[in-house]
Amino acid sequence: MAGLVLVFLGSGFFTVNPQEKAVILRFGKPVGEGERALLPSGLHWAFPRPIDEVEKIPFSSIQRAESSIGWFQTAQERAQGAEPGPGTRSLNPAGTVSYALTADTNIVHVRATLTYRITDPLAFHFDFTSAQALITNDLNNALIYVTSQFSVDDLLTRSRAAFAEQVTERVKALLEAQKLGVTVDSTAVTEANPPLYLKSKFEEVISASQKRAKAVNDAQTYATVTEAKARADATNRIYVANSSSNRLVTMVGAQADAFVKLRSQFEHDPAFFERVSQMKALEQIYTNAANKMVMSPNTHELRLNVSPEVEPPPTNSIISEPY
Numbered sequence: 001m002a003g004l005v006l007v008f009l010g011s012g013f014f015t016v017n018p019q020e021k022a023v024i025l026r027f028g029k030p031v032g033e034g035e036r037a038l039l040p041s042g043l044h045w046a047f048p049r050p051i052d053e054v055e056k057i058p059f060s061s062i063q064r065a066e067s068s069i070g071w072f073q074t075a076q077e078r079a080q081g082a083e084p085g086p087g088t089r090s091l092n093p094a095g096t097v098s099y100a101l102t103a104d105t106n107i108v109h110v111r112a113t114l115t116y117r118i119t120d121p122l123a124f125h126f127d128f129t130s131a132q133a134l135i136t137n138d139l140n141n142a143l144i145y146v147t148s149q150f151s152v153d154d155l156l157t158r159s160r161a162a163f164a165e166q167v168t169e170r171v172k173a174l175l176e177a178q179k180l181g182v183t184v185d186s187t188a189v190t191e192a193n194p195p196l197y198l199k200s201k202f203e204e205v206i207s208a209s210q211k212r213a214k215a216v217n218d219a220q221t222y223a224t225v226t227e228a229k230a231r232a233d234a235t236n237r238i239y240v241a242n243s244s245s246n247r248l249v250t251m252v253g254a255q256a257d258a259f260v261k262l263r264s265q266f267e268h269d270p271a272f273f274e275r276v277s278q279m280k281a282l283e284q285i286y287t288n289a290a291n292k293m294v295m296s297p298n299t300h301e302l303r304l305n306v307s308p309e310v311e312p313p314p315t316n317s318i319i320s321e322p323y
Contacts, residue, residue: 008048009047009048011048012045012046012047012048012052013043013044013045014043014044014045014046014054015042015043015044016039016040016041016042016044016056017041017056018041019058020041020056020057020058021038021039021040021056021057021121022038022039022044022054022055022056022057023037023038023039023054023055023057023121023122023125023126024037024039024046024052024053024054024055025052025053025054025055026047026051026052027051028053030122030126031052037122038121038122055125057118057121057124057125058118058121062115062116062117062185063115063116063117063118063132063182064113064114064115064116065113065114065115065116065132065135065136065139066111066112066113066114066136066139067110067111067112067113067136067139067140067143068136068140069098069100069140069143069144070098070099070100070109070110070111070140070143070144070147071098071109071110071111072097072098072109072193072196073096074096077096091107099195100143100144100147100148101144101147101148102147102148102150102151102152102155103148103149103150103151104151104152106151106152107195108147108152108155108156108192108193108194108195109191109192109193109194109195109196110143110147110155110190110191110192110193111143111190111191112139112142112143112167112188112189112190112191113188113189113190114135114139114168114171114184114186114188115184115185115186116135116175116182116183116184116185117182117183117185118181118182119181119182119183120181120182121181122181123179123180123181124180124181124182127179127181128180131180131181131182134178134180135175135180135182138171138174138175138178139171139188141170141174142167142168142170142171142174142188143167143190145170146163146166146167146170147163147192149166150162150163152194155192156192156193156194156202156206157206157209160190160192163190163192164187164188164189164190165187167188167190168184168187168188171184171188172184
């Protein structure tokens with residue numbers, strides 16, 4: 001009997017892994033409260049069943065939740081890698097294809113994936129029948145709610161990042177309100193696609209929008225470059241005009257000052273001024289001239305012997321040649 005008692009008590013030893021926490025349930029009630037009820041990793045002991053029951057729960061490992069509505073494939077089809085069908089022109093509420101409604105009354109396919117960590121294992125495992133199902137429902141709630149706040153164009157093209165951000169904020173708010181004991185680890189990764197039957201049409205619209213945006217961007221770039229060049233040319237021309245104007249004004253001013261000085265000298269003695277001016281002009285001429293010829297004032301014509309004429313050889317000349 002003593003041996004059986006030892007074997008019975010020895011069967012109560014158990015090990016908690018590093019990524020786990022353990023809770024001892026004694027007759028179905030946790031032993032301890034709050035953090036004291038969580039057993040860290042290592043070797044522990046508890047009374048064997050039916051007195052105690054050990055519940056091991058993941059603590060720091062990353063958990064994953066996927067939305068279960070709004071997409072054109074089930075989770076099993078996605079896991080198997082099945083190719084999506086071409087889609088139909090009509091809705092089938094009883095089928096597996098699901099949609100979400102946008103703010104401008106269009107329908108789209110949306111899907112989200114959320115990663116989280118369990119930060120309060122007691123609340124997560126013992127306060128709810130299935131906390132994982134509640135997290136999936138919260139993700140579905142956020143996905144459908146935020147989709148209804150966006151137009152189809154914003155959701156599919158212009159505001160995809162804002163859409164994902166608002167989905168994450170909505171999920172965080174729901175999880176905190178329900179006190180599930182989890183913390184969102186990363187932003188919800190969302191996908192949004194048009195209905196399969198209209199996918200080609202949406203792609204044509206997106207392509208046209210991209211071409212339009214490129215054309216507008218090219219036009220704005222051309223306008224900016226042209227305007228900058230025109231401003232630079234205008235500034236350069238204004239600078240050149242101002243410089244020329246200043247030089248001309250300075251030159252005319254200097255000439256005007258010189259004319260005023262010469263005028264006073266001319267009015268004082270015109271004949272003397274004329275002789276002095278003539279001498280200055282002749283001085284410049286004689287300095288630069290190689291040959292100088294001066295005519296008397298009363299001479300009316302000038303005859304120049306440019307070069308002497310060459311005399312022709314005599315006709316009776318005999319040219320002797322050597323024998």
